[in-house]
Amino acid sequence: MAGITNRAFRRLCRESGSVGLAAGGVSGATSLYVSEMVTSRALVERSTESMRLISHDPQEHPRSVQLYSVDPVTAGLAARMLVSEDRADHIDLNFGCPVPKVTRKGGGAALPWKTGLFRSIVAAVVREASPYSVPVTVKMRVGIDAEHITYLDAGRIAEAEGVAAVALHGRTASQAYSGQADWSAIARLKEAVTSIPVLGNGDIWSAEDALEMVRQTGCDGVVVGRGCLGRPWLFADLAAAFAGSQVRVRPGLREVTATLRRHTEYLVDFYDGDEQRACRDIRKHIAWYLKGFPAGSTVRHQLALVDSLQALDDLIGTMDLDSPWPGEAAEGQRGRAGSPRVVALPENWLRSRELDEAQAAQVAQAELSVSGG
Incomplete structure (x- = not known):
């Protein structure tokens, strides 16, 4: 997980897990x-x-x-x-x-x-x-x-x-x-x-x-x-499952892109305000976040070249953010x-x-x- 589990991504996993646990009514679970x-x-x-x-x-x-x-x-x-x-x-x-x-x-x-x-x-x-x-x-x-x-x-x-x-x-x-x-x-x-x-x-x-x-x-x-990878909310699912809950996090594209955007912001902080470096880092995560969603090859290619938060926002704005969780297409191996x-x-x-x-x-x-x- 070299190049992945830096402070920014860990923060995202903690926050995503906490939100999922609250929504699922699970307490006392830690990762x-x-x-x-x-x-x-x-x-x-x-x-x-x-x-x-x-x-x-x-x-x-x-x-x-x-x-x-x-x-x-x-x-x-x-x-x-x-x-x-x-x-x-x-x-x-x-x-x-x-x-x-x-x-x-x-x-x-x-x-x-x-x-x-x-x-x-x-x-x-x-x-x-x-x-x-x-x-x-x-x-x-x-x-x-x-x-x-x-x-x-x-x-x-x-x-x-x-x-x-x-x-x-x-x-x-x-x-x-x-x-x-x-x-x-x-x-x-x-x-x-x-x-x-x-x-x-x-x-x-x-x-x-x-x-x-x-x-x-x-x-x-x-x-x-x-x-x-591309699933920071997985830890909420794990905690819920081990607590006996059937609740699982299944975000639509709007929630997924919001998570992607927040991840990039945290990377900017991790790299001491260097927005370009943060955007270069987030590029490798994009395919994992969007796996199974109808983003289109052109948008995916452009996202893989993103170099600023504004450019990221502009590209996210071109997507159908009302797309629901794609089910089986989003599951399985990543990386x-x-x-x-x-x-x-x-x-x-x-x-x-x-x-x-x-x-x-x-x-x-x-x-x-x-x-x-």
């Missing part, structure tokens, strides 16, 4: 909205973009930061900064990213293969966060590929090192976002990890999908990624899917579950200096 992936090295160096990514609205609680690292020392320093400076109420460790520039350095979904390194990073972050009562969670995938499965070992290690919960995306890194998530792996992890919550992730496009995942796997909760691939890895990475000297030296220099995926 946790996690930041984009922040690189521990860049955070320790206090890069401008990393500091922007860990910024939160005053009303945002709990404040959740997702941390990426391949080095225990740097991971610990980043965690210490977050908790000692009161910048986070929750830290999520990302061991699930399948992006080549991450796995090529031994990070993301590649890292749990090296069990000692994985343990050291988790232990370092938990050690720094614990005195401040900041919970640490771990997000991971099934493994690198079908021949190199890591999730059961990683889940047990994380549990032993004191994390508050583990979340599993039911795909390997080699699958990226293709095919179907293997929910049965989530069920097996739930059987193996018994003292902390196990959360499920993968192919949750609707509240009904979330209920079915819990039914099939026995998991303690769900993690939503691509399912909320990238791709196809299976060979995972980019450091040299000889799969030879052993432990780091050799050359790999240890390579990993020590491998921290990404840029946050956000």
